[in-house]
Amino acid sequence: MGIFCWALSTAAVGTSQQFMQVAFWRAINGFGLAIVIPALQSFIADSYKDGVRGAGFGLLSLVGTIGGIGGGVLATIMAGQQFFGVPGWRCAFILMSTLSVLIGFLVFLFVVDPKKTNTTGENFDRDELIEKSNGSASSVWIESWTATKAVIKVPTFQVIVLQGIVGSLPWTAMVFFTMWFELIGFDHSSTAALLSVFAAGCAMGSFFGGLIADRISQIYPHSGRIMCAQFSAFMGIPFSWFLLKEIPQSVDSYYTFAFTLLFMGLIISWNGTAANAPMFAEVVPIKHRTMIYAFDRAFETSFSSFAAPLVGILSEKIFGYDSKSIDPVKGSVREAHALSQGLLSMMVVPFGLCCLFYTPLYKFFRRDRENAKMATLKEDEMF
Structure with missing residues (x-):
C-alpha cells in the first residue's frame, strides 16, 4: 500500500501544472514513505x-x-532533455512511478513475512489467533494505543530518540554543502561529484559500521553497539572542523575535499545501522517493532527539519552572509566562509551532544532488552 501510494503521488507530481498541486502530491508522497520505512525496518x-x-x-x-x-x-x-515533446524532468517522475508500481507488485507476490516462515508454525498460528481475537476496529485502535504507551515508556527508546533529534541536525544541515561548494567556485558537475563521493562514503560506512558493531557486540553484548555509535558521532567533530575550517576554500582544494568527504562518510555514518535500528529491535516485544521504528522516524524527522533554517539564520545574522554579494559564476569566497561558519556551528555542537546522549544506554539497554525478552516469552506461552 505504501509503495503504491508513493507511486501514484510521484506520477501526479510529474503531471502537475501548479505549485500547490506539487505541494499536495509531495505531502501524499511523504505519507507513502511514512508507511514503507517503518515496515521495512x-x-x-x-x-x-x-x-x-x-x-x-x-x-x-x-x-x-x-x-x-x-x-x-x-x-x-x-x-x-525532452522526450516526445515532454520535458525530461516530468519523464523522470513518470519513470520512477512506473518502476515503483512494478516493485509494489513484486513485493506483493514474492515477499513473505519472516514471522510466518517459522518451521514449527507457532508464529503463524499465534498471528491467526491474534487476528481472530482482535477483529473489530475498536479493538485494533485499543491495541495500537496500548502499544504506543508501551513503546514510549521504554527508556532505551527515549534516549535514542533524544540523541537522534540532536544527531540528525548535522545531516539536515548538510543540504547546504551544494550551495557551499558552488560559492567556493566549483561548477555544477564538480559539486555533484564531491557530493556523490560523500554519499558513496556514507553508503559503505553504514554497511561496514553495521558489520563492525555486530562483531563488537559479540564480545560486549550490552555495550558494544553503544561504543560504536559514540565513536562515530564523536568523529563527526574533527572531520567537520577539518572540512569546514582547515581546508583552503578554493577550487584548488578539490582532491583534498574529495578525500576528506570520502573518509568522513565512511566514519560518521555508523549510528543508524550499528546501534539505533538493531537496538530498537531488541528492547520491545516483536509485535511492537513497526511501532517503535515509526515513532523514531516521526520524532527525528520533525525536529531535524529545524537545522536548515538555523544554518541560514546563523550565516546571515551572525557570520555576515550577504546573498547580494555573490557572483553567479565565480561564487563568493567571503559568503562561502560565512556559510561554512554556520554549518560548523550546526555540526560540531550536535555531534558532540549526540555522543554524550548515548551514555545513559550503558545503564538502560541491558534492562530493557531483558524485559522485552520476558514479554515475548509470555506472549508465546499465552498462544
Whole structure:
C-alpha cells in the first residue's frame, strides 16, 4: 500500500501544472514513505538475528544509497532533455512511478513475512489467533494505543530518540554543502561529484559500521553497539572542523575535499545501522517493532527539519552572509566562509551532544532488552 501510494503521488507530481498541486502530491508522497520505512525496518529486524542485525540494516542502507545516487544522476541527465515533446524532468517522475508500481507488485507476490516462515508454525498460528481475537476496529485502535504507551515508556527508546533529534541536525544541515561548494567556485558537475563521493562514503560506512558493531557486540553484548555509535558521532567533530575550517576554500582544494568527504562518510555514518535500528529491535516485544521504528522516524524527522533554517539564520545574522554579494559564476569566497561558519556551528555542537546522549544506554539497554525478552516469552506461552 505504501509503495503504491508513493507511486501514484510521484506520477501526479510529474503531471502537475501548479505549485500547490506539487505541494499536495509531495505531502501524499511523504505519507507513502511514512508507511514503507517503518515496515521495512521492522521486516529487516525480523529477518536477522540479534548478532547479525547490523549487517542487515547496513546492507539496506548501502543498496538504498546506491539507488539514490544512480537515480539522482539519471534524473539530472533527463532533466535537461525532452522526450516526445515532454520535458525530461516530468519523464523522470513518470519513470520512477512506473518502476515503483512494478516493485509494489513484486513485493506483493514474492515477499513473505519472516514471522510466518517459522518451521514449527507457532508464529503463524499465534498471528491467526491474534487476528481472530482482535477483529473489530475498536479493538485494533485499543491495541495500537496500548502499544504506543508501551513503546514510549521504554527508556532505551527515549534516549535514542533524544540523541537522534540532536544527531540528525548535522545531516539536515548538510543540504547546504551544494550551495557551499558552488560559492567556493566549483561548477555544477564538480559539486555533484564531491557530493556523490560523500554519499558513496556514507553508503559503505553504514554497511561496514553495521558489520563492525555486530562483531563488537559479540564480545560486549550490552555495550558494544553503544561504543560504536559514540565513536562515530564523536568523529563527526574533527572531520567537520577539518572540512569546514582547515581546508583552503578554493577550487584548488578539490582532491583534498574529495578525500576528506570520502573518509568522513565512511566514519560518521555508523549510528543508524550499528546501534539505533538493531537496538530498537531488541528492547520491545516483536509485535511492537513497526511501532517503535515509526515513532523514531516521526520524532527525528520533525525536529531535524529545524537545522536548515538555523544554518541560514546563523550565516546571515551572525557570520555576515550577504546573498547580494555573490557572483553567479565565480561564487563568493567571503559568503562561502560565512556559510561554512554556520554549518560548523550546526555540526560540531550536535555531534558532540549526540555522543554524550548515548551514555545513559550503558545503564538502560541491558534492562530493557531483558524485559522485552520476558514479554515475548509470555506472549508465546499465552498462544
